[in-house]
Amino acid sequence: MKWFWCLFFAFWPTLTVALCLASPGLGWWFPGEAASPLGQRIDDLFYLILIICTIAFIGTQAGLAYVLFRGAYDTEPEAVTKKAWHSHGSHELEVIWSVIPAIVLLFIAFYQMDVWAEYRVKSAFPRDKMETALKRVNQKRTTKDSLALAEVTARQFEWLIRYPGFNDDGTLKPLMKDPQPTDLYAVNDLHLPASAPVMINLRTMDVQHSFFLPELRIKQDAVPGLTIPIWLEANKQQTYQLLCAELCGWGHYKMKARFVAESDENFIEYLRQLEREQNEDRVDDEPEPSDE
Amino acid sequence: MSPYAQDYLDKVLLTYFGEPTEMVAWDKLPLNMHYAQGTVQDGSGRQLSLELSEPHTAIPEGTEVLWMGGNLAGQPSSWIKTWNEEKHLATLEMPLASNPDEGTPVILGPGEILADGRMLYAEHCQHCHGVTGDGMGPTAPYLNPKPRDYRRGIFKFTTTQSSKKASRHDLKNVIENGVPGTYMPSFKLLTEEESTAITEYVMWLAMRGEVEYQLIRLLGDGYSLEAIADRTEDGSETATEIQNEFLESVNDPDSFPAEVDSIVSRLANDWESSQEEASEVRPLTPRVPYSKESIAKGRALYLKDSLKCAQCHGEAGFGDGSQTLAVSKDEAGQDNVGLGLYDTWGNHVKPRNLHTGIYRGGRRPIDLYSRLYAGIKGTPMPAFSTTLLRRSNPEDPNSEMTDEDIWHLVNYIYSVPFEDVQAGSESQAVDPAPASDDPTENEVAAK
């Protein structure tokens, strides 16, 4: 029986390590490389913590296995009788296993502050870059206008997206807090310029939802009554998944949408397309009159 | 319904529609249920060259080829191994037993679209709309408004004339964009093939339900339990006599079978003609530009007694008109149980509050135009086209409105969420709301 426990406690860490090694190959891992600069930093942080945990995990498990093995071995009939060594109350050991984890935790705490600051602290907010991006899409705005390019409203069970419309001179209006007659609407199809930090305003119409772009490592709860700005930057011009990460009701699984990061020109063209669709009056395209 | 009448009804449905899980592909229904239909151009060995009626969907590997006539009629099907879309050339899994004549009609993937549609419907739609499309799925009791019951063949938000059914395009539009303000979400991520399959299956359910409904009305006339009780009451007929009479009618090709046939033909025609371009609502005049003047004109029309807008939607557009507190009649001419308005399905409905800016049938001008022009089917929202419209001829004194007037109304409806004045006063100009005065608002991200 004593050998059983020895093997039992050695088996689980071995299995864990094996599974972790196999995971990326089985697709039980991140959905590919992070698709945003911030996402890459978050991944780096994740890997750092993972490495620290792995070392600690393997170290402690190996220690446990060794102790169990010694104990089992030393009690075999043919073993040389040894006097037990009592470690309980050892001051040195207590200090060692308090101080080392404390140092490790402090290191992680300081190291991650940078990443958190970049995402959430005012001085790191990429305002200038964002304004340049807005200038590139030819948006006319005053300093008081929102930096957001779209408002995303979650509702059971879809994402409703509101974009600002165009001025008469062809420039893009700023996004207003309240709906405007010129606004453009879409569902489950968020388009934004790629390769530049852009901002959206997140709201919810009913319960709490969570705006989740797994490839970009962006996740933000939508809270009733609040308008929450989120900024994001997609590296590549491609289509990403947009999911709801909060169990928000029976149709939660249906809350899938796409996020298309595209060139500035395509983004404007997409808004123009929405404008055309929304002003469709079925008269110009086919002049032949219908009979009643 | 008497048991024998119910038996007959079940048999008819089973023959022509099968079960929702095992459908019968019935050629009479105007559905695109196969991947493709066409004729043989040339075929020998494992090669089969086809001429297909366009448009058809993609032909996947393993598609069944069903011989519909010619020398191969009644022969077992063949299966396609590879398909060359450019040349419409199929390589079959097994060589043909004998060469088909040129012009042999074939069906590729018989019923496959309906079968795909059923699977997708079960995955995405069934838990609200129910297995038979009765709108009574397991989640339905928790929803308000209720999921649509397809079985009357009536769909609310269409861009077809008021006498027509929904077009495929309308159904697809609802699947893709959802119905704002209800629990019907958008299924934009479905592929074109998937939403086509769901559309066809929903139309199939609607047709099946409507045939059932019409049959119940036909048979219930003389053979429901109440009707039989009525007929036997005065002793002139006995229950056995009635049953014999029923069985005679069933076996007389000129009686029930003919009626069933005409019900189905009518329904198939209705659906088919609703898909035609002539059934679409098409304004004669382009949209009147959204302006203060147009909005004011629309507002005046809205308040006009003869158009009755305000009677339901309220003078200020809050959906609180006098009709919401009046007693209305149902289809059979009986008073409805509660005050207010009811739809065809017997649900209490509230006229839309125009201030919410939520347009269930879509927010394009053409959508709003269609709502006014053709009404909302199955609801008390009337169609102006049938009563009040002179098509773009203001000289014609016979009715109230022209196409331009509808556009004015559309513009007024669009302006309602943006007006901050109450009923009675003039509409305000629609300026964009000022940006927030709080400069920190833009910097919340930094919190």
Ligand SMILES: [Cu+2]
């Ligand atoms: Cu959600």
